[in-house]
Amino acid sequence: MASPQGPPTSYGVLLYPGFEVLDVAGPIECLNTLTDQLTDQKLTLSIIGRPVDGASQVPAPVSPANPQDGTPESDRRIDSFNFKSAQIYQPTHTFDTAPPLDILIVGGGWGSLPTDKVAPEMAFLKKTFPSLRCLFTVCTGSAVAARAGLLDGLRATSNKANWAAVTECGPRTHWVARARWVVSGKVWTTSGVSAGMDGMLALLREQYPEEQHPGLVDKIANEMEYRYEADPSQDPFADVFGAEDVPPQK
Amino acid sequence: MASPQGPPTSYGVLLYPGFEVLDVAGPIECLNTLTDQLTDQKLTLSIIGRPVDGASQVPAPVSPANPQDGTPESDRRIDSFNFKSAQIYQPTHTFDTAPPLDILIVGGGWGSLPTDKVAPEMAFLKKTFPSLRCLFTVCTGSAVAARAGLLDGLRATSNKANWAAVTECGPRTHWVARARWVVSGKVWTTSGVSAGMDGMLALLREQYPEEQHPGLVDKIANEMEYRYEADPSQDPFADVFGAEDVPPQK
Numbered sequence: 001m002a003s004p005q006g007p008p009t010s011y012g013v014l015l016y017p018g019f020e021v022l023d024v025a026g027p028i029e030c031l032n033t034l035t036d037q038l039t040d041q042k043l044t045l046s047i048i049g050r051p052v053d054g055a056s057q058v059p060a061p062v063s064p065a066n067p068q069d070g071t072p073e074s075d076r077r078i079d080s081f082n083f084k085s086a087q088i089y090q091p092t093h094t095f096d097t098a099p100p101l102d103i104l105i106v107g108g109g110w111g112s113l114p115t116d117k118v119a120p121e122m123a124f125l126k127k128t129f130p131s132l133r134c135l136f137t138v139c140t141g142s143a144v145a146a147r148a149g150l151l152d153g154l155r156a157t158s159n160k161a162n163w164a165a166v167t168e169c170g171p172r173t174h175w176v177a178r179a180r181w182v183v184s185g186k187v188w189t190t191s192g193v194s195a196g197m198d199g200m201l202a203l204l205r206e207q208y209p210e211e212q213h214p215g216l217v218d219k220i221a222n223e224m225e226y227r228y229e230a231d232p233s234q235d236p237f238a239d240v241f242g243a244e245d246v247p248p249q250k
Numbered sequence: 251m252a253s254p255q256g257p258p259t260s261y262g263v264l265l266y267p268g269f270e271v272l273d274v275a276g277p278i279e280c281l282n283t284l285t286d287q288l289t290d291q292k293l294t295l296s297i298i299g300r301p302v303d304g305a306s307q308v309p310a311p312v313s314p315a316n317p318q319d320g321t322p323e324s325d326r327r328i329d330s331f332n333f334k335s336a337q338i339y340q341p342t343h344t345f346d347t348a349p350p351l352d353i354l355i356v357g358g359g360w361g362s363l364p365t366d367k368v369a370p371e372m373a374f375l376k377k378t379f380p381s382l383r384c385l386f387t388v389c390t391g392s393a394v395a396a397r398a399g400l401l402d403g404l405r406a407t408s409n410k411a412n413w414a415a416v417t418e419c420g421p422r423t424h425w426v427a428r429a430r431w432v433v434s435g436k437v438w439t440t441s442g443v444s445a446g447m448d449g450m451l452a453l454l455r456e457q458y459p460e461e462q463h464p465g466l467v468d469k470i471a472n473e474m475e476y477r478y479e480a481d482p483s484q485d486p487f488a489d490v491f492g493a494e495d496v497p498p499q500k
Binding site for chain 2: 011020021022025026028029031032035036042043044045046047061064082083084086087088089090092110159160161191192193194195197222223224225226227229236237240241
């Protein structure tokens, strides 16, 4: 299903317990709106999550509740949902059943820090990365990619509210503070949460060049009524949180 | 669980087949971030959807795939997901099991037009509206509320890309074109898709006044790295789509 050339056709999104909703919903909304525009092209999306215990081909439901402070699994009766555990997503694939992917989207969230909580996802990233055309991270998703070694020697950014915690995950990465998103090698890293939408619109602009697809990205942003940032250097949140560049350690 | 005074404590989100992801994910992200800030307050969220056939207390999984053009239910094998039908949400409550709510969020999406596709949701809205403290619609969610008669005599807005289709659903409503959101009576209507985030941040600013909760809303927006619009009259998309005010019919 993955596509060696032309616009990407096979997208994946990695979900883990404690993911940040808008990190994934923002880019997905951009892509959903793309599919509304390109009804003659078949794009596929695979939502990839951990398997239920003992059944590697059956994905388990997942929520943005932080596994460290959420309602225990055993207590998830219908009358005891806390706010985040009420948001239940059903992945379509596990690590073992995911199809070949062109683009893999990895969001952040409290479930990703410390990164040892997402060891299964790091293993999947390492395995999948060589065959991807593009890895796309949002927010602290870059911490997961960094800890998996995939950002070594690259430039990258991440969310600014957790800048120190993220950048220490990638000692061989040049972390760019004032950036809505950064492209380096085949990795796109975006800043916090809603920056994923600006980054995804920029990625679509690259994949669907204006010459061949005039007005497409503007139309997507207009349909979303989203005032997107087209200049990646415009990032007011670096100042808000006092984030500064972190060069790779020698 | 609903709260007669003080900030709202019981939130609900209505999901129906063919809903627009960011319409609901945007406001939910604002509220998730609120719960990160207010760890001493218990807020509940109920995701309300249609029941599975013949079991009024068991909610059915729901996706943003438009029921008119999506993959048939019978064909949803793991290898035949189309893009939107891969996004599967599991509601926590049905119309019959939903708890008392302070705030009900109704997003839009292709599944809401024409509004006869959401007849069960309109019935739930009519039943629930009197006991709500606030009905909050995003995008064409206002068409559903209008067709249910809940916007009669009020001012309202909606998304601008489908302005004509929405406004004809509410002939006794004054439709305001140049508005990121409108507050009228106990109904908040917001413009298209991402406008739901600006509207929800404005609602939180009302419910958590700056005097008692200094900096709270700015902190939420900063954590989301979202450059929010605090002035509801700033709406560039009215011009983009050529939307004009529609006064109530005499």
